Amino acid sequence: MVNLQPYASPSYFIIIGLCLLPIIVGLYHGKRFVAYETLFSLVFIVLTFGGDHWHQGVALIGYVLYQLLIVGGYARYRRRNNQTSVFVAAVVVAIVPLVVVKVTPAIQVGSQSLLGFLGISYLTFKAVQMVMELRDGTIKAFQPLPFLRFLLFFPTISSGPIDRYRRFEKDYRTAPERAKYLQLLNKAVFYLFLGFLYKFVLGYIFGKLLLPEVAHAALLQRAAFFHTGLSLPLLGYMYTYSMYLFFDFAGYSLFAVAISYLMGIETPMNFNRPFAAHNIKDFWNRWHMTLSFWFRDFIFMRFTFFLMKHKLVKNRVRISQCAYLVNFLIMGFWHGVTWFYIVYGLFHASAIIINDYWLRFKKRHQGLPHNRWTEGLAIFTTFNIVCFSFLIFSGFLNVLWFK
Amino acid sequence: MDTKQTIIAILQDITGADVSDDLDQNIFDSGLVDSMATVEMLLELQDQCGIDVPISEFDRNQWNTPNKIIEKVASMQ
Structure with missing residues (x-):
């Protein structure tokens, strides 16, 4: 079975563009095809976590059921009670899988936890946010389907940007007006091309072409400055890496925001x-x-x-x-x-x-x-x-x- | 003291600045109020005005000028 990593190759953009067409036409006419969108999202999640990544897919399903239980359970509890200890316990339990995934490689060097999958951090941010807002009373009712939609919104599933539930839900419940949607389309196209420039041109130049060169040069200078390795090539590495980090991640974020806009969801900007x-x-x-x-x-x-x-x-x-x-x-x-x-x-x-x-x-x-x-x-x-x-x-x- | 005076006094107390000459200034953009000062303000609002604003209810865009704060607080009292 095929596996498609988000925003990684030209084919991903072609496939996603074609699959988005019905949604774009629908939104242009002021309609949101919820059933199609759900199916489309599921297909892309399967493509991301299927194939040779299937073990991640299993971890994702387990994780989602787990969070559904915690957030749903806490919401149910919160309707009648509001003890601080229960709130704290809910937050702790919600972050346990992430903690396990982060700590495992530190304890057993080189091994990854079986609970891990691409994007677990970002899903945890969303789940913890729900628990905190339920505690505050700013989210009153818990509905499993909208929660799942929020948690698994696929343009942002792997690395954010991290949206807020109430903001996301408001966008999802309606379709934007035509003038507004045209604006979003306009921006989306601009962000896509800016993202290409950032990630595939500048990110590539800094990360793939320059970075290995400066890294090599810096490693040759290990003995420099009283054996601290502080050298001009190291300074070069610092700037090159910083540029790579920005263009690579900002490029990715632009893609995620652009695809969200095409779906009529105003995912917040990251940079x-x-x-x-x-x-x-x-x-x-x-x-x-x-x-x-x-x-x-x-x-x-x-x-x-x-x-x-x-x-x-x-x-x-x-x-x-x-x-x-x-x-x-x-x-x-x-x-x-x-x-x-x-x-x-x-x-x-x-x-x-x-x-x-x-x-x-x-x-x-x-x-x-x-x-x-x-x-x-x-x-x-x-x-x-x-x-x-x-x-x-x-x-x-x-x-x-x-x- | 009415709400307006109370808010101006609270902001003066927290930031050390008198905001009464420009009630439409953006207090976050100018750096007058930061996250820390926000929390102090929320606690003061609880103590002095008896209104309870949970942190997740606090959207910076709706609270970014003294006038907006006065309006918000008045509507919640």
Whole structure:
């Protein structure tokens, strides 16, 4: 049986384009063919998780049934009761499969958990979000089918962007008006071509052509600078990898958003010119936005709210610092249980804490100069700090130092 | 104190800035209010205005100017 990885080859785009035609014609006439869309989504999920990936398909089915049970069960419970312990238990149980998948390779080196499949993180974000919103009462009724549709929305199933249930449901319940849909089509076509440029041209140049070259050159410099390996080629690796990471992931995200738009669903954007950020805080409002906003809303804000409400920590500066540490440490662990992902998290937590000190200093000293030179310096500094964090993230230092 | 005065006082308390001269400024874009300040504001709204806004109800686009906050709070009281 065939297997088709999302957005990986020209044939994928041709097949998806043809299968989308009835949906596009329908939406143009203000109709959403729910039955066809469901069938079409199922076919693409089978293509992604079938064939020689069948074991992932089995893991996916098991995972979905498991989450259906937890979220459905919690919704049922929440109608009458609202104990904090049950809420916490529901969240913990919902993330257990992801934790197992992330921890397994760290314990048994080189082995992957049988529970794993492409996109498990992104499905977990959606499921946990449901539990939290049920707790808040912003989602009142639990309906299995819309939940499944949200969880398994195939354009975003493998790597996001991470949508929100209520937003998604609202889009899905109606068909956009024609003028609006034409706008979406327009944008979708633009995003598709921009995505091709990003992922298949620029991502390819940086990732496939340049990266192996600079990696090789950097590895030859292991003895440089007192055997730390710090060398010009390593600097080259840092910038090349950063460009590759951005164009590859932003390209993918553009595809996911474009295909969603064609289906009349306004999946949120993931990137907003991240390298134009003038500080680290600004950077996280522009880079992998659906992830950082998810962390902001479901971890950072909830954690600070908890600390302040129960007056566990008095000083508000300390509170925000604790929350940044927790937030970015979890993000680090989420990327994977390796030293470099965890250091990447700690690095960003430290950077944003220092950033906050600076912002408070600026507030107290209103007379500081502000012009296009200081703005340029801010953008330049932020860019380099971010690229350095991506060098940590890349895992290349692990190869350079320990392999 | 009416809602408007209360909100202006809360924002002054949290951000240290007097927002009363421009009630339509975007408090998130200018960096005046961040996630941390948002949480403080939600807690103050709970204490001083008796309204309960869950974090998942808080959509930045609906709360991004002092006027929008005043309107929101008034509608919830």
